[in-house]
Amino acid sequence: MELFTEGDPIADTKAPAGPIDRRWETRRFEAKLVNPANRRKMTVIVVGTGLAGGSAAATLAEQGYHVKSYCYQDSPRRAHSIAAQGGINAAKNYRNDGDSVHRLFYDTVKGGDFRSRESNVHRLAEVSVNIIDQCVAQGVPFAREYGGLLDTRSFGGAQVQRTFYARGQTGQQLLLGAYQALERQIGLGSVEMNARHEMLELVLVDGKARGIVVRDLVTGEISTEMADAVVLASGGYGNVFYLSTNAKGCNVTATWRAHRKGAYFANPCYTQIHPTCIPVSGDHQSKLTLMSESLRNDGRVWVPKAKGDDRSPKDIPEDDRDYYLERIYPSFGNLVPRDIASRAAKNVCDEGRGVGPTKLGVYLDFADAIHRLGRKAIEAKYGNLFEMYERITGEDPYEVPMRIYPAVHYTMGGLWVDYDLQSSIPGLFVIGEANFSDHGANRLGASALMQGLADGYFVLPTTIANYLASGPLDKVDASHPAAVEARTDVEDRIRRLLAVNGDRTVDSFHRELGQIMWEHCGMERSEAGLRKAIDEIRALRDQFWQRVKVSGTGEELNQSLEKAGRVADFFELAELMCIDALHREESCGGHFRAEHQTPDGEAQRDDDRFAYVAAWEFTATGEPSVLHKEDLKFEYVHPTQRSYK
Amino acid sequence: MNLTLRIWRQKGPEDKGRMVTYPVDDVSPDMSFLEMLDVLNERLILAGEDPVAFDHDCREGICGMCGLMINGDAHGPQRGTTACQLHMRQFKDGETIDIEPWRASAFPVVKDLVVNRNAFDKIIAAGGYITAPTGSAPEAHSTPVAKANADAPSSRRPASAAVPAWRPARTAPACSSPPPSSPSSRCCPRASRSVTPG
Ligand SMILES: Cc1cc2nc3c(=O)[nH]c(=O)nc-3n(C[C@H](O)[C@H](O)[C@H](O)COP(=O)(O)OP(=O)(O)OC[C@H]3O[C@@H](n4cnc5c(N)ncnc54)[C@H](O)[C@@H]3O)c2cc1C
Numbered sequence: 001m002e003l004f005t006e007g008d009p010i011a012d013t014k015a016p017a018g019p020i021d022r023r024w025e026t027r028r029f030e031a032k033l034v035n036p037a038n039r040r041k042m043t044v045i046v047v048g049t050g051l052a053g054g055s056a057a058a059t060l061a062e063q064g065y066h067v068k069s070y071c072y073q074d075s076p077r078r079a080h081s082i083a084a085q086g087g088i089n090a091a092k093n094y095r096n097d098g099d100s101v102h103r104l105f106y107d108t109v110k111g112g113d114f115r116s117r118e119s120n121v122h123r124l125a126e127v128s129v130n131i132i133d134q135c136v137a138q139g140v141p142f143a144r145e146y147g148g149l150l151d152t153r154s155f156g157g158a159q160v161q162r163t164f165y166a167r168g169q170t171g172q173q174l175l176l177g178a179y180q181a182l183e184r185q186i187g188l189g190s191v192e193m194n195a196r197h198e199m200l201e202l203v204l205v206d207g208k209a210r211g212i213v214v215r216d217l218v219t220g221e222i223s224t225e226m227a228d229a230v231v232l233a234s235g236g237y238g239n240v241f242y243l244s245t246n247a248k249g250c251n252v253t254a255t256w257r258a259h260r261k262g263a264y265f266a267n268p269c270y271t272q273i274h275p276t277c278i279p280v281s282g283d284h285q286s287k288l289t290l291m292s293e294s295l296r297n298d299g300r301v302w303v304p305k306a307k308g309d310d311r312s313p314k315d316i317p318e319d320d321r322d323y324y325l326e327r328i329y330p331s332f333g334n335l336v337p338r339d340i341a342s343r344a345a346k347n348v349c350d351e352g353r354g355v356g357p358t359k360l361g362v363y364l365d366f367a368d369a370i371h372r373l374g375r376k377a378i379e380a381k382y383g384n385l386f387e388m389y390e391r392i393t394g395e396d397p398y399e400v401p402m403r404i405y406p407a408v409h410y411t412m413g414g415l416w417v418d419y420d421l422q423s424s425i426p427g428l429f430v431i432g433e434a435n436f437s438d439h440g441a442n443r444l445g446a447s448a449l450m451q452g453l454a455d456g457y458f459v460l461p462t463t464i465a466n467y468l469a470s471g472p473l474d475k476v477d478a479s480h481p482a483a484v485e486a487r488t489d490v491e492d493r494i495r496r497l498l499a500v501n502g503d504r505t506v507d508s509f510h511r512e513l514g515q516i517m518w519e520h521c522g523m524e525r526s527e528a529g530l531r532k533a534i535d536e537i538r539a540l541r542d543q544f545w546q547r548v549k550v551s552g553t554g555e556e557l558n559q560s561l562e563k564a565g566r567v568a569d570f571f572e573l574a575e576l577m578c579i580d581a582l583h584r585e586e587s588c589g590g591h592f593r594a595e596h597q598t599p600d601g602e603a604q605r606d607d608d609r610f611a612y613v614a615a616w617e618f619t620a621t622g623e624p625s626v627l628h629k630e631d632l633k634f635e636y637v638h639p640t641q642r643s644y645k
Numbered sequence: 646m647n648l649t650l651r652i653w654r655q656k657g658p659e660d661k662g663r664m665v666t667y668p669v670d671d672v673s674p675d676m677s678f679l680e681m682l683d684v685l686n687e688r689l690i691l692a693g694e695d696p697v698a699f700d701h702d703c704r705e706g707i708c709g710m711c712g713l714m715i716n717g718d719a720h721g722p723q724r725g726t727t728a729c730q731l732h733m734r735q736f737k738d739g740e741t742i743d744i745e746p747w748r749a750s751a752f753p754v755v756k757d758l759v760v761n762r763n764a765f766d767k768i769i770a771a772g773g774y775i776t777a778p779t780g781s782a783p784e785a786h787s788t789p790v791a792k793a794n795a796d797a798p799s800s801r802r803p804a805s806a807a808v809p810a811w812r813p814a815r816t817a818p819a820c821s822s823p824p825p826s827s828p829s830s831r832c833c834p835r836a837s838r839s840v841t842p843g
């Protein structure tokens with residue numbers, strides 16, 4: 001059977017015409033407005049309370065809409081955004097080092113390896129400056145210079161210092177800002193907060209998104225919630241690999257259920273493997289821990305020059321070390337973008353020059369920086385990261401170099417959205433990591449927080465009004481046949497998961513799925529590997545539905561049931577990721593096909609054939625998906641071979 | 646390592662609850678405390694028993710989800726370390742470890758080691774925020790903040806530190822486990838990534 005079929009291309013992304021730096025203003029002016037008195041009568045569902053969902057829910061409520069907000073954690077402030085460490089980009093040019101909106105736009109399009117939509121990226125760069133103002137007004141304690149002004153640092157893929165940060169806890173501090181804005185609206189009664197609730201289905205009425213089916217994770221009660229529009233801000237799907245830097249609960253369920261209902265899934269194979277994570281230590285490993293990219297400002301990456309050099313790092317003299325990033329990429333050195341740094345680490349390990357017990361590791365060495373700046377300065381900058389490293393590995397990074405290895409970190413793919421952040425289902429908007437926009441085939445460091453907040457504070461609240469203003473929509477409630485059907489589907493699925501009562505745990509399946517994905521759809525992909533992976537995933541998925549053992553019942557707090565539902569969706573997503581990776585016969589950004597590389601091993605794009613967004617339409621379980629292509633036009637940043645040498 | 650765990654089991658808020666003893670063998674010192682509980686749960690599931698419910702998410706010491714009382718200590722024996730960042734090398738082979746929920750009258754038990762911490766969000770909703778509606782912010786550089794104040798860990802930052810004097814203080818603690826017994830500190834004193842001096 002064919003793996004997929006091809007459908008009509010996507011003709012219109014709804015980006016206004018005209019010069020790029022006028023498009024967002026044009027859109028804002030042309031977007032219809034909703035009269036404040038009418039806003040009160042409209043309900044918007046927002047799934048997710050991370051930076052994207054939290055900021056969107058708070059802002060929509062400030063504007064006067066009635067908002068229903070959902071998250072699976074016990075409090076909105078624990079969304080995975082809280083884990084972001086390094087920082088957030090903005091084109092403030094406070095350093096007078098040549099930064100500008102245009103440069104941030106340029107760096108992002110180039111960093112994404114020319115696979116993102118110019119109009120969206122430009123808007124992101126424009127809005128970036130407002131984000132910093134907004135967060136400072138909320139009291140986010142960004143790092144300051146001696147004189148009290150904001151400090152910035154460098155991140156990968158940029159030659160200017162535009163990253164704002166709050167020690168190693170930027171995400172936490174930004175999220176507390178959004179969370180407080182959200183809590184304020186909860187206190188005012190404008191937002192109805194539903195923590196410990198998981199969205200398990202989308203409700204469509206007359207082709208429009210009108211509600212969701214949720215499960216109360218404490219009581220197991222299933223309910224149907226209706227609204228005028230639905231916003232998904234449910235984060236990324238990196239946990240399809242089992243081991244990743246994502247929080248354990250991160251999942252694809254919300255977006256996958258919407259995909260099954262008709263929302264296109266774009267570029268699922270674009271995943272980001274972060275070069276600096278603590279290596280796997282054994283089979284018990286349940287997640288991987290990131291060591292912030294900011295460490296590459298001062299740490300130097302190296303491996304021994306000789307294969308199998310087992311000396312301790314201290315005993316390896318300078319001459320026997322290979323600072324391979326500095327050697328291969330002299331102009332960006334240790335600060336090359338993530339995809340490049342990750343693959344370089346894989347290559348030296350494949351050559352047999354990896355370090356540590358598993359030989360899947362490279363050194364990140366601070367000796368020079370400690371010597372140059374003093375231990376105190378390093379402690380001030382990275383103290384909390386060094387402590388975290390020591391707690392996990394039992395080694396002191398002030399004394400011995402850190403050992404790091406790439407790990408799955410972020411997913412650039414996600415639900416397809418137009419310029420308004422609306423999916424292919426009218427009334428369904430997707431923001432933050434859950435959508436595919438802005439980062440192309442590779443995201444630059446410190447740009448996810450920027451995108452989440454841009455979408456939530458500034459973009460969505462404008463564009464969703466345009467949709468709502470085109471109403472009023474028919475009144476519908478949970479007794480509508482479409483809503484009842486969605487609810488019945490959810491109940492059936494839970495019953496099926498519980499009924500298998502087999503002999504393998506959910507985690508054991510998830511681990512095995514993760515291994516298949518890491519092996520064949522990870523840092524390097526090939527046609528043979530991907531075909532093999534597709535067969536293996538299908539076989540394992542069949543096994544899952546025959547042998548999985550989920551304990552307990554549906555009418556209680558049941559973490560094993562929650563996991564089972566998520567893993568079942570990961571199985572379906574995994575197959576589509578491999579099909580997407582297989583069909584894209586080129587290398588770009590985080591998608592590296594072994595067959596498509598330059599003579600010196602860099603990613604080789606094929607702009608003639610693949611300068612498009614691959615938007616996949618679901619047909620039926622087990623049936624081939626339909627590929628819709630959105631052609632990418634580059635009017636301002638002309639595609640070149642990306643070079644950081 | 647071989648350990649004996651004594652874990653608080655409680656089916657729901659109405660159940661009385663009790664400590665139950667479980668031996669666990671072949672624990673690696675490189676495991677985190679929660680990974681050790683994963684091993685136990687995998688075994689319980691296969692044996693047809695109810696796995697131990699416990700809250701967790703980030704598993705890197707920042708989200709505050711994993712509040713546990715370990716041997717009577719919040720988050721266990723290592724200072725400044727959340728349960729998810731505690732590693733088994735902190736324990737001795739043959740040890741018996743007591744694991745209880747981090748309960749209080751404001752944080753009733755939901756199931757096993759899971760407690761309801763909504764009370765904390767209610768405090769924030771009641772006024773623990775700065776009023777800065779989206780779009781109303783002045784240029785970020787219009788109000789300088791002293792470096793020492795910006796750098797202070799949020800648990801030690803003076804109430805007026807991160808915000809200009811004319812705004813109400815930022816009151817949210819940097820992390821979110823149930824407040825510790827000592828009333829002097831506003832937030833969990835042990836969360837790994839939130840209280841490093843710097
Ligand atoms: C360790 C780490 C460090 C990072 N550091 C940086 C950094 O320094 N700079 C940067 O720019 N980016 C960083 N990133 C990336 C960035 O943190 C994320 O991409 C971003 O925070 C995602 O925000 P979000 O709002 O889209 O989703 P999330 O913060 O992931 O929020 C998802 C929300 O959706 C809810 N949810 C999910 N599924 C469901 C469901 N089915 N039902 C109900 N609710 C659901 C969750 O409860 C949660 O509230 C980092 C990522 C990691 C893993």
Ligand code: FES
Nearest residue numbers: 702704709711729
């Ligand atoms: S699981 Fe997040 S702090 Fe422990």
